[in-house]
Amino acid sequence: MVNNSGVNVWIIEDDIQLNKVIARSLMKSGFHCQSFFSGQALLEHIDHLDENNTPEAFMLLDFLLEDMNAIELLRELKSRKQVYPFVIMTAYGDEKTAVELMKMGAVDYVVKEKHFINQIVNVIQRAYEKNEIQKKLELSRIELQDNARKLEMLNKKINLQKLALENEKSKTDKLLQSILPKPIAKELLEKGYSKPRHYNSVSILFADVIGFSDLAKISPPIELVTRLDSYFYLFDEIIEQHGMEKIKTIGDCYMCAGGIPEINENNAIITVLTGLKIQDTIRKQKEEQITDTPGFSLRLGIHTGEVVAGVVGKNKFAYDIWGDAVNIAARIVEAGEDGKVNISEKTFELVKDYFICTERGDIITKRNYPIKMYFVERLKPEFSAEASGKSPNGALMKILNIKQDIRYY
Numbered sequence: 001m002v003n004n005s006g007v008n009v010w011i012i013e014d015d016i017q018l019n020k021v022i023a024r025s026l027m028k029s030g031f032h033c034q035s036f037f038s039g040q041a042l043l044e045h046i047d048h049l050d051e052n053n054t055p056e057a058f059m060l061l062d063f064l065l066e067d068m069n070a071i072e073l074l075r076e077l078k079s080r081k082q083v084y085p086f087v088i089m090t091a092y093g094d095e096k097t098a099v100e101l102m103k104m105g106a107v108d109y110v111v112k113e114k115h116f117i118n119q120i121v122n123v124i125q126r127a128y129e130k131n132e133i134q135k136k137l138e139l140s141r142i143e144l145q146d147n148a149r150k151l152e153m154l155n156k157k158i159n160l161q162k163l164a165l166e167n168e169k170s171k172t173d174k175l176l177q178s179i180l181p182k183p184i185a186k187e188l189l190e191k192g193y194s195k196p197r198h199y200n201s202v203s204i205l206f207a208d209v210i211g212f213s214d215l216a217k218i219s220p221p222i223e224l225v226t227r228l229d230s231y232f233y234l235f236d237e238i239i240e241q242h243g244m245e246k247i248k249t250i251g252d253c254y255m256c257a258g259g260i261p262e263i264n265e266n267n268a269i270i271t272v273l274t275g276l277k278i279q280d281t282i283r284k285q286k287e288e289q290i291t292d293t294p295g296f297s298l299r300l301g302i303h304t305g306e307v308v309a310g311v312v313g314k315n316k317f318a319y320d321i322w323g324d325a326v327n328i329a330a331r332i333v334e335a336g337e338d339g340k341v342n343i344s345e346k347t348f349e350l351v352k353d354y355f356i357c358t359e360r361g362d363i364i365t366k367r368n369y370p371i372k373m374y375f376v377e378r379l380k381p382e383f384s385a386e387a388s389g390k391s392p393n394g395a396l397m398k399i400l401n402i403k404q405d406i407r408y409y
Contacts, residue, residue, distance in 0.1 A: 059086035196310030203271035206333035212252035268350035275341040301333030303344040345372035
């Protein structure tokens, strides 16, 4: 049972003698009692209380007072936002009124019948305990609501952080995919590493600007680099359309390859078509040029052979290829001529059924053995879409799985 010590009970009963009897009975059980003989007396008492230090009190309220009834008093208290827990006292046979007051918030009620004084202590005791439980439940409810709000705010914060992380991850993924082949970028993102791979047949294309050093002497550096970037941008579009992979640019030299990272048995044919397209793009740029600035001239060389491809670098990733085939391709481009597609014998053997080529002699490699070279003149008529023999027909493009929307010449 709850200790009654310190519990304030306000007795609002206009029968002075009955009020005092009730007070004595409650005080014997440890309650602190204060008697009021009218509703107005209670209101005046409350008005004089310190707003910042209002004591907790429990009201034992008679329903019918001389100046007002309990309903009127309770409404007045409610209008003043002064609400106290209360037990209602009603006359015998007036239980219906007590029930109505229970709906207005009464904790309990007691009927003024014979010997009801003996019940007062138990009724007040139960009502007080019930009210304390309700207060604790209300505090728990408020605490739960507060925790729910905090949890909701925390979830929102977590979701925002998650969204921010997802956005950053998306940016990282896109950045990685812009500098690495998509399959390699995916492997790197999923595993944290990408193993080097050996390829038996890859076609390496080098495109080298002729006389770039001489152009640099007569052209403003920013203008020259801007022009070079615009050309390389066009090359990027061309190799993407042909399904090739850009490897890197080295100064004024552009390097790409066919058959990596995904193996393509037709990579030599596709790479030669890419070379023809690049040279034709340069030719058109010269024809359409309206300034006096000399246009770029391009040597282009292709060789097909074995390579190892993989990702290098820790903080700055780069996809690169290694092997003798790369060195030979670099030698082939050095021996090229303006506007021509120069290919090695190895590449020639793979594309000779589709292109008309002209043999042009040997080149000596760094290992001191000769390699035959060929200029690619045009496509054979049966694979050409027009008379010049530089545009593949639909049948060949379908065989090679080249995008149909590429504009050829």
